Amino acid sequence: MRLNKKALAILTGLTLSTGFSATAMAATADSFSDVPKNHWSYEALDYLAKEGVIDGMGDSTFQGGRSMTRYEMASVVAKAMQKCNGSTVSYGDKAVLDKLSAEYADELSTLNKRVDAHDKQIKELQAKTDKFKVWGLARVQVGDDNGLKNDARAWNTEKNGDYNNRFYMDLEGSMKINPHATARFSVEKNARYRDREYVMKDAVAADPSGKLHKIHVPVTGELRDMPDMDTNHNGEISNIWVELQLGPKHDWYTNIGRKWNGIGMQNLLLGGQVDGIATYHPIEHGHGWWLSAQYWKSSSDCSTFTPIFEDDGADNYTYKETEVHARRAPVNATLDFWGPLGKYINANVGYTHIVGNKFDKNGGGNGYWYDTSGFVNADISVKPLKDVTLTGSYVHAFTKQDENYGHGDRDWAFKAEYKGTDLNRVGSYGLYAKYVNLGAFADLGHDDEWSTREPTFTNGVRGWYFGFKCVPAHNVEWETLWAPHLSEQITWNNPVKRHILRSMLDFHF
Missing domain, CATH: 2.40.160.10 (Porin)
Structure with a gap:
């Protein structure tokens, strides 16, 4: 599943509305070896990477040309929801986010269960x-x-x-x-x-x-x-x-x-x-x-x-x-x-x-x-x-x-x-x-x-x-x-x- 331009714009706007902290950068678009600076999505990906909404594929690549799984999309939505929690967002942006949240409710629930299971394993260890x-x-x-x-x-x-x-x-x-x-x-x-x-x-x-x-x-x-x-x-x-x-x-x-x-x-x-x-x-x-x-x-x-x-x-x-x-x-x-x-x-x-x-x-x-x-x-x-x-x-x-x-x-x-x-x-x-x-x-x-x-x-x-x-x-x-x-x-x-x-x-x- 591809991330459409409307959803990408909403997610980018949400991360920007929470404020940008130069001291909390986890990565930048430069971290992805397959995203050139003249690409039309470079700026959006740069903001999303800095805010921790996207992480790439773990091998220094973004692989923007391949299809996303529903779980990967749900992970992006979940991170965006965390970023805008308690922040002021527009009614329209919130409506789109709510729609995305409803669309990936099952995947978000599965991800939460996985996180809870991992937390339990860490505590036991x-x-x-x-x-x-x-x-x-x-x-x-x-x-x-x-x-x-x-x-x-x-x-x-x-x-x-x-x-x-x-x-x-x-x-x-x-x-x-x-x-x-x-x-x-x-x-x-x-x-x-x-x-x-x-x-x-x-x-x-x-x-x-x-x-x-x-x-x-x-x-x-x-x-x-x-x-x-x-x-x-x-x-x-x-x-x-x-x-x-x-x-x-x-x-x-x-x-x-x-x-x-x-x-x-x-x-x-x-x-x-x-x-x-x-x-x-x-x-x-x-x-x-x-x-x-x-x-x-x-x-x-x-x-x-x-x-x-x-x-x-x-x-x-x-x-x-x-x-x-x-x-x-x-x-x-x-x-x-x-x-x-x-x-x-x-x-x-x-x-x-x-x-x-x-x-x-x-x-x-x-x-x-x-x-x-x-x-x-x-x-x-x-x-x-x-x-x-x-x-x-x-x-x-x-x-x-x-x-x-x-x-x-x-x-x-x-x-x-x-x-x-x-x-x-x-x-x-x-x-x-x-x-x-x-x-x-x-x-x-x-x-x-x-x-x-x-x-x-x-x-x-x-x-x-x-x-x-x-x-x-x-x-x-x-x-x-x-x-x-x-x-x-x-x-x-x-x-x-x-x-x-x-x-x-x-x-x-």
Whole structure:
């Protein structure tokens, strides 16, 4: 069916009567490669294209010489009707449009049903997309850290170079269960390189006569990436938890399961993987203050072992078995409060009580917190200037630990920050300096990326860290960290010096 000149004139007049907006142009007649400028219909087609009444055939052509289908004509009429809705048109033009509308009523009805069906499909697709989401980061990291050697001095083996010279990926996902419940998971993978950094481990080999000798063999990157060598960063699902919004107002934000958790502004008491339940709730009429109640244990359990030998009575021993002694991290209950103390001051204070799995100095129990009953933590953050933030944190352990361990019952840290990064703002940057003085018993578990704790099995750390961050591209962050002189208490009475130089490039997705 061809569009007659009267209908074309009416449709053109209707679009013109709604007003022409140069900022809303979808196309022009020039968009159609088969419509020359000297064609008698060029001007009319130009207006109709600019107003979105006609779109062409989708291949940069108009194909004005072919017959229109009734559905194509109905689409043009529908767009014209939308353009003149609420506008002032002449009685004659309206009569023609009404006649066209009546003529193509069936086709317009079919088109409306198709649009409704497409809208429904889009909404269903959006709902499915919102139900499952995946995000994370990929990291390229290089550096120098003599803490790897320190670890070997303390434990006679070294298998914790997770934080230096590696490719790392953190993959996180969420699955929406209902409007107030979401299942979450995370996967972490370390791929290490530069095996020359790794120390040797002990092994046994036979000489040509069959006599056994103790030898040293390298721990290669291939071995270090095996699941049994790095259970938290081996590419398997490492954390699984559920996020709930409980209560009549759905404002008791609750986590149940295994996840990474931190306590305090600088995660001084805890900064690692935990099992348990935690709920967070804004205090009503509390002027911005929140509370959290948590029942949990760190997943950083460890074990000791004793080889068992049998004596034949003549001082000839044969190996029988290895007796393993589990040393469990304690079960804890935490109550924490945080919020503003003014426009430029924020504070955090909390108490953690050790509920079970304690280990006393005489060998009782099956944990490794020496006669410790609990901890208090406090933080304060101040912004004296627009781009400057100062944060102080303190943790005290209620323990009867031996005085030979020094100030093992307390941790404190101070951090000064200038500006900060925003992944959406290319060129944003931040500087920071941090001093720490960490005791042996004043934290409940750490796997922080600065490796001040777990990766080197230190029992006390003291010294400065300096860092720089910037965003060189959208969703890309570069950070360099330098700790020139750290003092670490590795074997209680034999402190060693440690230095760290580390640079990380993170690609967020």
